[in-house]
Amino acid sequence: MIRKNAIRKALQRSRGGKSSGRPMKSRNSLAWISILPFLYSCASLRLSGEMQTGRQALLKNNPDVALTYFHHVTETDSNYLMRLGGFQEGVWTYVGRSQYLTGKLPEARQSLEKALGQHNDDYLARLYLGLTLARSGDQPGGLKNIETGMKGIYDQLEWIVAHNTSGQFWDPHGEIRSEIKSNLAMIAGKDIDWPKLISSGEWVGQKMEEEPDLARRDEINDHDADPGV
Secondary structure, three states, X not given: OHHHHHHHHHHHHHHOHHHHHHHHHHHHHHHHHHHHHHHHHHHHHHHHHHHHHHHHHHHOOOHHHHHHHHHHHHHXXXXXXXXXXXXXXXXXXXXXXXXXXXXXXXXXXXXXXHHHHHOOOOHHHHHHHHHHHHHOOOHHHHHHHHHHHHHHHHHHHHHHHHHOOOHHHOOOOOHHHHHHHHHHHHHHOOOOOHHHHHHXXXXXXXXXXXXXXXXXXXXXXXXXXXXXX
16 A cells, blocks of 8 residues: 555656646746846836936926936936937936036035946036036035036037037037137136136036937938938
8 A cells, every 4th residue: 555655646746746847937937038128128118218208307497307207217227328319428417417406416416426437438427526516615626527527528529520420410500619618718727707617517518418409400400401411
């Protein structure tokens, strides 16, 4: 009897038990693997949508609204980088800029320093860090970062205009670069008009946020006017 029971249990194990569980687990694993690209695509679209919504709020001078969306993005992907034509800007730069515009200067400094820790060539982050420091009372630190940020933005614009396929539509009248050159001349002359420099720095930052959209609009209009090009 004991021997028959042992044989019966062995047969049950061979028909079910652990052996029957393996194929099911394998099928489940394959199912998950097959939908991972779809889930990743959905997450990417959601993040992109939140970034664009926040960015539009920032352009419309609603930094409080923008900040909510940018914070949502950092909770999912704190390294998110938005590429706009030949220009790029990290999510922490957007967070810092929104905080700066709402007067949250200590938080703005932390966010902008985090942005630069991730992307040291994010010159909008450098510019706004300088503005934040200057408004917080650290004029030497502010001046250094404003100067570095403006020089970097100027060089990036020059590169886009010279090398990007749509470069002719970026800063076509040279207004942004002219403003930057004027500020750099002021800084070099050591006679700093701080209210003017801060106001001008904010203007440069706002114009650089608008420029990719304006360049794209002008490129589309140019193509529509001469579709053979």
